[in-house]
Amino acid sequence: MENSQLEYVTELRTAITRLIKKLRKESVSGQQLSLTERSTLALLQQHKQLQPTELAAMEKITNQSMSQILNHLLQLGYINRTMSETDKRRAIITLSADGEQILKQVRSERDHWLAQAIAATCTNQEQDLLKKIIAPLEKILEFE
Incomplete structure (x- = not known):
């Protein structure tokens, strides 16, 4: 792999890692x-x-x-x-029913924050780009 490709991979990994950490903090329910x-x-x-x-x-x-x-x-x-x-x-x-509820609450808190963040920081074009990147990211997740 060339250095330019490695830089891209490093930047992608760093951005995803930072987003995951940010999402964890944005759910008060999930912090326990x-x-x-x-x-x-x-x-x-x-x-x-x-x-x-x-x-x-x-x-x-x-x-x-x-x-x-x-x-x-x-x-x-x-x-x-x-x-x-x-x-x-x-x-x-x-x-349990409480377990189901806490999962729902954590996901809702994170989804709400992410929706607000996307709406506040991304143009319509960037939002379309985010929608298109979901499928390639899912393919990466399936790679063993």
Whole structure:
């Protein structure tokens, strides 16, 4: 890769990283949760129910670390833990109504801030450009 391409990649990475950090700060509700805790809640919303080992694998963390995260989320009332019908040794984790609500609230706060920021700082042409960049960014996310 040429240096000019590397500069572009570095600038893109830096801008995306800064935007993510800014979005995290713009959700008062989300600040009580770590990034992994928020991601765990989102996985539970997506998959409906998962075992702790499945969550740990998806988050690429140890089972012990996931256990600590799940204990915290359980204390906050954001998840439910039940025993499997077929194997009483296995726990099944689901998102509680409060967990669903906190995810909705965090996303709403962030979306609201981002919409305001885009409207205040970007021209109509730049807003169209932002809409067009979503598909290529999603392709990058799928790259392994």
